Amino acid sequence: MNGIGPKIALVTGASSGIGEAVAQRLAEAGYEVYGTSRRGAKPGKRSFEMLPLDVTSDESVEAAVSEVMRRDGRIDLLVNNAGFGVAPAGAEESSIEQARSIFETNFFGLIRMTRAVVPHMRRQGSGRIVNIGSVLGFLPMPYGALYAATKHAVEGYSESLDHELRTRGIRVSVIEPAYMRTSFDANFMEADAKLDEYREARTGMNKRLGEVMATAEQPSVVADTVLKAASATHPKLRYAAGKLANRLRLLRRFAPQGLVDAGIRKDLRLDVPAASQPNRTARAF
Numbered sequence: 001m002n003g004i005g006p007k008i009a010l011v012t013g014a015s016s017g018i019g020e021a022v023a024q025r026l027a028e029a030g031y032e033v034y035g036t037s038r039r040g041a042k043p044g045k046r047s048f049e050m051l052p053l054d055v056t057s058d059e060s061v062e063a064a065v066s067e068v069m070r071r072d073g074r075i076d077l078l079v080n081n082a083g084f085g086v087a088p089a090g091a092e093e094s095s096i097e098q099a100r101s102i103f104e105t106n107f108f109g110l111i112r113m114t115r116a117v118v119p120h121m122r123r124q125g126s127g128r129i130v131n132i133g134s135v136l137g138f139l140p141m142p143y144g145a146l147y148a149a150t151k152h153a154v155e156g157y158s159e160s161l162d163h164e165l166r167t168r169g170i171r172v173s174v175i176e177p178a179y180m181r182t183s184f185d186a187n188f189m190e191a192d193a194k195l196d197e198y199r200e201a202r203t204g205m206n207k208r209l210g211e212v213m214a215t216a217e218q219p220s221v222v223a224d225t226v227l228k229a230a231s232a233t234h235p236k237l238r239y240a241a242g243k244l245a246n247r248l249r250l251l252r253r254f255a256p257q258g259l260v261d262a263g264i265r266k267d268l269r270l271d272v273p274a275a276s277q278p279n280r281t282a283r284a285f
Contacts, residue, residue, distance in 0.1 A: 006032045008072045009230075010065070012055055012113060013082030014048070015039065017182035018132060018219045022079055023048045025223035026230070031077065034068050038082070055082045055109030065116040074124055077230050078117045080110040081132040083150070088205035089191035090198040091145035098192050099146055106150035107157070114161065118170070126169040128230050131158050132222070133174040135240070135248045139260075142270060143198075143205045155238075162237055173229040173237060178244040179216035201270075208268055217242045 009026045013019035014035025023035040027047040035046070036053035051067060054060040068075055083106040086094060110131060121127030136144065137151035155174060162172035194202075225241040240249040251260060265271055 005072075006030055007076040008068065008074055009033045009077040009079065010036070010068055010075055010113075010117070011048075011079040011081060012036045012053060012109070014050065018177070018180060018222045019079075019081040021219035021223040022081060022132075022226045025220070025227050026077070026079075029227055029231070032072065034064075036064055036082070055112055056104045058112060061112045061116050065113075065120075069120060075117050075120055075127065076124075077128045077130065078113060079130045079132065079226060079230075080113050082106075082109055083132070085144065085147040085188050087188040087190050088143040088202055088209060089194065090143060090201065093191040093193050093195055093198055094146055095193050098189065102146050102189070103150055103153070106147070107153045110154060111157070118165070121165075121170050122168050124169075127171075128235070129158075129161070129165075129170065129172045130226050130229050131172070131174050132226075133158070133176050133238075135176050135178045135245050137174065137176060138252050139248060140264065142264070142268060143201060159237055171235045173235050173239060175222060175225050175229065175239050175241050176245055176249065177217075177222045177225075177241040178248060179212050180219050180222060180242075181213060181216040182219050204269060217244070 007030070009023075009031040011019055011023040011026070011033060014023040015037035019035065023033045024047060027033045033048035035048050035050045037050060038052070038054040051064050052060070053064040065075070084102065086098065086102060114129060117127070117129070121129075131154050133154045134148075134151040136148040137155040139148075141148040158172050158174045165172060221242045225239050229235050229239050238249075240246045251263070255263075
């Protein structure tokens with residue numbers, strides 16, 4: 001707590017999935033939480049308030065942050081979670097406009113939120129920023145290059161920002177989950193420049209994605225990790241969220257690059273024709 005009342009948290013993309021789980025967990029821990037959603041929240045009882053917010057709009061971001069400041073006079077925690085992905089497709093199957101669109105939300109939206117909140121945290125002399133990244137911020141994702149690129153960008157931005165702000169009482173952390181059992185894939189944007197050459201690869205990757213999502217961990221794993229990062233006296237820059245994410249982080253750190261590449265290709269069956277791919281349950285490589 002900040003000595004005046006409960007800490008104030010602002011969580012983007014909180015209408016469902018990871019964002020909703022994070023907002024709920026923070027509220028249970030005693031934070032006063034404002035969740036946000038561009039599309040509006042589904043009806044239901046929540047322990048936190050929802051505000052309208054489109055992270056791709058400067059005006060919308062400023063309005064939401066100003067509203068929180070008007071009500072409470074401070075923001076102690078910003079969780080940047082809003083984002084979307086493109087359905088499995090070759091990198092050349094998305095137009096430049098589509099590439100700009102995913103970066104506009106997943107990366108520039110995070111920057112907008114950060115730029116709007118940091119001045120208030122600087123004046124307070126304290127604050128935490130927790131960015132929801134991904135294991136795809138340190139691993140490649142064949143047929144998911146644009147999404148992986150946004151998460152790589154989040155990693156670099158967050159690490160640089162943490163160095164800039166830590167002497168001002170503000171710390172930045174990145175949470176790195178692997179697959180989580182949410183409706184994230186239901187909101188995938190379809191590639192807008194599909195090519196026949198990638199039809200079999202898309203079929204195989206969609207099949208594989210369905211398998212891994214069926215065995216994925218719950219978003220509460222990420223929520224618990226966010227709370228850990230937000231409340232740590234000496235927060236780390238990166239937190240892997242979940243068993244698979246921790247295994248992948250260790251693999252990336254200690255295994256030879258050739259072994260990592262081979263594991264990715266084997267797990268995603270990139271060298272097996274889609275028509276002959278066995279119907280197996282998901283496993284970690």
